[in-house]
Amino acid sequence: RFGPDWVKPVLEGTDPELLKKGLGHYAATAPLGTVGNFSVAGHRRTYGDPFKDFPRLRPGDEVILKDAGTWYTYTLRSAPLRTVPTDVAVVDPVPEKSPFRAPGRYLTLTTCDPEWGHSHRLVVWAELTGTLPVSQGRPEGLSG
Known part of the structure; x- marks a missing residue:
């Protein structure tokens, strides 16, 4: 739903200055691809609008x-869930x-959320459904 050309770097950390440059990995959460919860924050509006279309996300999207x-x-x-910023358990190992x-x-x-505010948060969850060595090319979801 973000589009076929949507490419953003995921930097380490969620410091406000860092998030001006891209998306940020919550440092206390799992590394990419491992058991646990790899959690990422991004601005919906401002600083390149990386998550502008976040409310359009739907179950089944990759x-x-x-x-x-x-x-x-x-x-x-999951579809986007609206919660408050203090609801930090949404990034727990089993969110x-x-x-x-169960762990996964x-x-x-x-x-x-809202689009130009910060009184709430939108959250979506996904599970790892495939891996592919870079040496074997791009995943099917990126073709077309």
Whole structure:
């Protein structure tokens, strides 16, 4: 739903200055692709609007991430949920309010709500559904 050419770096940390440059990995959450919850924050508006279309996300959408050696395909298992900024359990290893009840390889995306405010957060959850070595090309979800 973000579009076929949507590419954003995921930097380490969620410091406000860092988030001006891209998306940020919550440092206390799991590394990409591992058991746990790889959690990422981004601005909905301002600083390039990386999560502008966040409310359009739907279960079944894919989020594809890449490190130096592997592509990781995560499939959304929830529509955006609106919560408050103090609801930090949404990035727990088994995220509270998510559809998950046991440890797994999860992805949580968070952004501000309303569109030009920050009184609330929108959150979606996904689970790892595929990996592919970079040496084998791009994942099917990126073709077309």
